[in-house]
Amino acid sequence: MxxxxxxxxxxxxxxxxxxxxxxxxxxxxxxxxxxxxxxxxxxxxxxxxxxxxxxxDTRRNEFKRSDAARSKMIAANLDQAGVVIAPQPPFSEELLLRVLIAAGAEGIPIALVLNKCDLTQARAAIETRMQAYRRLGYRVIECAARADPEGTRAALQPWLAGQRTLLLGESGMGKSTLINCLVPEAGLRTREISEALGSGRHTTTFTRMFELPGAGGGVIIDSPGFQSFGLEHLSVSQRVHAMPEFAPLLGKCRFHNCTHREEPGCAIRAASQDGTVDPIRYRLFVRLTDQSQSQSLARANPRRA
Ligand SMILES: Nc1nc2c(ncn2[C@@H]2O[C@H](COP(=O)(O)OP(=O)(O)O)[C@@H](O)[C@H]2O)c(=O)[nH]1
Ligand SMILES: [Mg+2]
Ligand SMILES: [Zn+2]
The missing domain is CATH 2.40.50.140 (Nucleic acid-binding proteins)
Structure with missing residues (x-):
């Protein structure tokens, strides 16, 4: 073997x-x-x-997403991941939160790759949000894959060098443009892969790994763009633990089994009200838990769906 x-x-x-x-x-x-x-x-x-x-072989980690029915592995054995976002069209903060939670739950370091920074007005409009993510400890790397490919390679190189990095993102953020900027022969390689996997398969529907050219080395994994990102494989507790701003508050709620929504004496809700915890992320977290509950209800009793 x-x-x-x-x-x-x-x-x-x-x-x-x-x-x-x-x-x-x-x-x-x-x-x-x-x-x-x-x-x-x-x-x-x-x-x-x-x-x-x-x-x-036993995996070091695996990056997963899921729908109500099953979980799907995106890639395994990663050093880090990057989620591509852009100021225009506006990225979804809920999808971003979902991806960050999925990475956090697996202990995979993840950076925000903010593309299309040449769109200066739209870029300025989201500066406050980017600061909020930086405060949470996320690395935000700014680039413009189409407008400034050379600057983009320079901005990403120190982060990518010697690492195995998964790139993922909502469709439309410029991930394909970014991959082509980092790996000039990506288009050709993709057609070869497409043929090897069986002709006619759409080139953007599979995940593929590329060696990065240049002295720093490293490997990049491109994954299909998504419009939804399910976290059904993660319990509420796993989601909570994957949110860095919640960590110092854990154990401080009145009830030990607090779901951090309507319970009296919830330390996390209180922190979102006084601004210690980013209220936007808190509201998204609550929505995520609600959606998850309605999905498990629908599964238990399909007629109610
Ligand atoms: N203004 C601007 N547009 C970009 C940039 N990078 C990509 N785009 C555009 O964004 C659109 C979506 O790009 P694409 O790479 O297909 O996105 P994907 O769906 O994430 O793979 C295309 O029209 C690109 O030309 C950039 O740096 N600046
Ligand atoms: Mg694409
Ligand atoms: Zn609570």
């Missing part, structure tokens, strides 16, 4: 790169085998350029 790394994935259709640097199409043994880009796997030959994945 040989070791390999999964470098592209579209459902059960995968592409692996052996330690000798050879890329091959791969399939999993079972229908339900969970394999993601970034996984270390053991492979055996299946026939002409095809291999089968026999086993997956």
């Amino acid at each position: 040989t070791s390999a790394t999964v470098v592209a994935g579209f459902g059960r259709h995968l592409l692996v790169s052996t330690d000798a640097g050879e890329q091959m199409a791969a399939v999993t043994r079972g229908r339900n085998a969970r394999v993601a880009v970034g996984d270390r796997v053991r492979i055996t030959a299946l026939g002409a350029g095809q291999v089968v994945i026999e086993s997956v």
Whole structure:
């Protein structure tokens, strides 16, 4: 058996790169085998350029999202992640919160990559929000992938160098433009991957890994843009623990099983009222919990949905 790394994935259709640097199409043994880009796997030959994945090594971490039915792995074994946002069209703070919680719950450091900074007016309008994220300890990296590719590479290089980084983001924020700016042959490589995985697959619907050119090295993983980002795989407690501003307040609510919504004596709600906790993030957190409850109700009793 040989070791390999999964470098592209579209459902059960995968592409692996052996330690000798050879890329091959791969399939999993079972229908339900969970394999993601970034996984270390053991492979055996299946026939002409095809291999089968026999086993997956234990993961250091996995970046997941989920809907009510199941969780989906986006990538595994990451050093860090970056969520691409932009001032125009306006990014969704709720989606941003969801992504930050998903990363925080796995202990994956995540930065905000603020693209399209050439749109100076729109950029100025969100400065207060960016300051709020910086205060929470998130790194905010400003760039303009289309307007200033060279400056963008310079701004991102120190963060990307030597790391395995997952880039994700809501559609329309400029993630594809950013990937093409960082990896000039990404378009060509994507067409090759598309062919290897089976022709006709839409190039933006799979996750793929690219080596970063240049002296600093590093690897970047591009993932499909999303319009929703479910956190059904995380309990309320896991979500709470993934919000850095809540951490110093944990254990200070009147009830030990406080859900931090309507309960009397809730320390987190009180902090959102006096401004110690960002009230926008607090309101989004409450909404997220409400949505999650209505989804589990709908699952328990489909007729009520
Ligand atoms: N003004 C401006 N527009 C950009 C920039 N980067 C990307 N865009 C535009 O934003 C739109 C969405 O870009 P795309 O890369 O397809 O976004 P994706 O959906 O996140 O992959 C396109 O019209 C891009 O030309 C930038 O730095 N500045
Ligand atoms: Mg795109
Ligand atoms: Zn509380």
